[in-house]
Amino acid sequence: MISVSCNTIKLGSYKSTCTQYHQAELILDLQANNLFSYRFANNPNLISGSWFVVNDTLILKSGHFKTLSDTLFPITKMTDFPNQDKYLIKDRKLFILNKEGKSNVCFLKNSK
Numbered sequence: 001m002i003s004v005s006c007n008t009i010k011l012g013s014y015k016s017t018c019t020q021y022h023q024a025e026l027i028l029d030l031q032a033n034n035l036f037s038y039r040f041a042n043n044p045n046l047i048s049g050s051w052f053v054v055n056d057t058l059i060l061k062s063g064h065f066k067t068l069s070d071t072l073f074p075i076t077k078m079t080d081f082p083n084q085d086k087y088l089i090k091d092r093k094l095f096i097l098n099k100e101g102k103s104n105v106c107f108l109k110n111s112k
Contacts, residue, residue, distance in 0.1 A: 034050050053089070
């Protein structure tokens with residue numbers, strides 16, 4: 001567990017509240033060494049990189065995020081920020097942040 005102002009980010013698995021093929025659309029694993037991995041329901045590849053926290057925001061960086069998205073290829077990231085994904089930390093939940101603000105749809109919930 002890492003303390004972040006009023007919020008605490010818990011290490012471990014976070015699962016999307018949205019599903020595909022009867023499983024979580026996304027599973028995010030946060031490790032103590034500031035590394036993460038993404039597993040998407042529609043993408044057999046494991047997406048990995050590093051993470052850090054700024055105020056109440058979890059920021060994920062990965063070389064996989066630099067790849068341009070094409071509708072023919074599986075999703076490799078969740079937000080519209082270039083080269084990174086951002087989540088608002090609130091309680092045991094991570095809310096997707098985009099340039100337009102926070103999304104309450106398909107948030108990630110700590111599985112413990």
